[in-house]
Amino acid sequence: MEIDGAPPVLLLPGGAESCAGFFPGLVEGLPGVRVIQYDRPGTGTSTEDGSLAGAAAHLGSFLERLDAGPVVVVGQSLGGAVGVLLARAHPELVAGLVLLDPTPVNDPRLCARIERMTRVLGRLSVVPGLGAVLGKGFRAAALRGARDLRPDCAAALRRTANLDIPTLARAVVGLTEVSRSLHESDLPRLPSVVVTADRKPGHAVRRAHERLATALDARLVSWPGATHSVHLDHPDEVLDTVREVVAA
Template identity: 90%
Template structure:
């Protein structure tokens, strides 16, 4: 199983309980270039090629990919470019890489956020706001999930902005995607929401299914960890 965390986060501790809940499964926790603890430069456009070479180098055969947010988008790119390496997919509220307009909007907003974070004093205020929101969101979470949410609130905004560069250009046509055991988990949004519609199309393209749980947020791996674990077990079994 290959874990792909969201944003530019490190894999370590990003998916609480997931590795421990899958005894007997070999889990690849790897920070691709440009993210997490990696000291290598990297781009979103080159992510699938890099990961493909890395998985081939391990000689472990096809992998089940579990990716959240931007990690989910990278998982989709890996499946498109190296279908022989992907045995299954669990996409946790993935960045809708199959919707160029949404991707362009996300990239634009993140670029603005990166510029604002560089303004003296404003960066500290933004960080304080993220941490305050994480403290509120962590109140009802399992202790390990609460700790993970607080940790990711200390995000490096400039690194995140660089990680998202090129998102609009790597857009995926649904007809390019392989049929593979897949589950797309979408946050608890209204049926007509643009992101939910993109997730529905993504699930259909893979021949998989879309699921959503009441109260699920973008950080669904933290507010619904048991359901996520059960879903991953299902895809691994298939």
Template identity: 70%
Template sequence: MEISNVRLHGVGRPVLLLPGGAESGDGFFPGLVEGLTADPGCQVIVYDRPGTGTSPADGALADAASHLSGLIDRLGCGPVVAVGQSLGGAVAVLLARDHPHNVAGLVLLDPTPVNDPRTCARLERTTGILAGAAAVPGVRSLLSAMVRAAAARVARRSTLRPDCAAALARTARLDVPTLARAVRGITHLSRNLRESDLPRIPAVVVTADRAPRSHVRRAHARLAQALGAPLVSWPGATHSVHLDHPDETLATVRTLVTRTEPPTGP
């Protein structure tokens, strides 16, 4: 079956990649597609849902989970292991809550804490303000230059692998109004999310190397507890944990995939 905007790589346990923000899936997770198709042998699904990446269609965050579940049904490949970073992690959580039959496991890479309404409200408010400022002549280019400069500093400090540095540079070319549209509605979704409604499936929550008492770190800890999952943090990991720790990220996904594989033999 041919479905627009879907890229399928390899064969085996299906893994759905969910990038952060409104980014395209192509090249967002350096080495993950190649690594998973080689070992343990996966079918990696790269797809830009409406409102993100290269998708020509408009879409809302509130519709993301149902849209992705419909995609999985159309592909006939469920249940999938959903790997999401940042906003993609929040979408993965919503997908597992609302359509658990289509999710075999979760790898959440410093996910936007959709279980913390205060943090989500701050995120939605901030991106909305920045999007409004970007409409002022000259401000949009100034914001873009500031983001690119910050990404360049991170790349220099972290001595990123070349493919990871290239991925960071691409994400630094973000369009603030598009990002604001991508997160619109996350406050409402967060206020209506009960951690007790999350399924107990194989999962892992990777959090950046931040202060233990930070709101985001504590939200990630609650999310891990609700899922019955370990909370993992690597020294020096930033929000872009998949770029500054690509090998650990690949190993984590591989381990999770093997935990979801059906038993073989009698």
């Protein structure tokens, strides 16, 4: 299904992962749409040093050099948080947002917990012997989670299970300060969807996602059984959602 006059779509992967292969089926599912895959400095295949605090400025400059904006941003987890920061800093470059269980950058307490936990994991991962145990645990969890996924999504999950924990810890540095400086009232209202994992009502992350959706005037959706890796366990629904925002 081609969408006439569609804006470009910018893909932002979660964590410190590379965008290549991170969103199975999305590029192929958007024929005729320019799809931009981006690894921010300090993550994925990027050879540049960078910080989360500087992510929006770097991404804004990148899009201006490409003469690509405004774009529909599709971001999962930390990539979703970067998409929110870009929309706040450069609303003229963002046509819409699809946030896939984004890191709750609008909640400083949750962000402090995430940054602290990731920092501890980063320290533990370099302890001789312990890093191998942690890696084995992540891979075992991925193998269990991949059993019911379609083949391309299972392969993506297994690939991301080879987690570089120290790189992830560095990628999250500054998340708390970034969150404290973000005010929901500063966010632009634009065609957006916030996809939240299937959590219980009242869960702190769900509440943060609800507030984020309200601030963006976005639709909040949650599909039964959706996990943090919603792009892998509900790829067809994600593709339909991206097409919806692109068409809008």
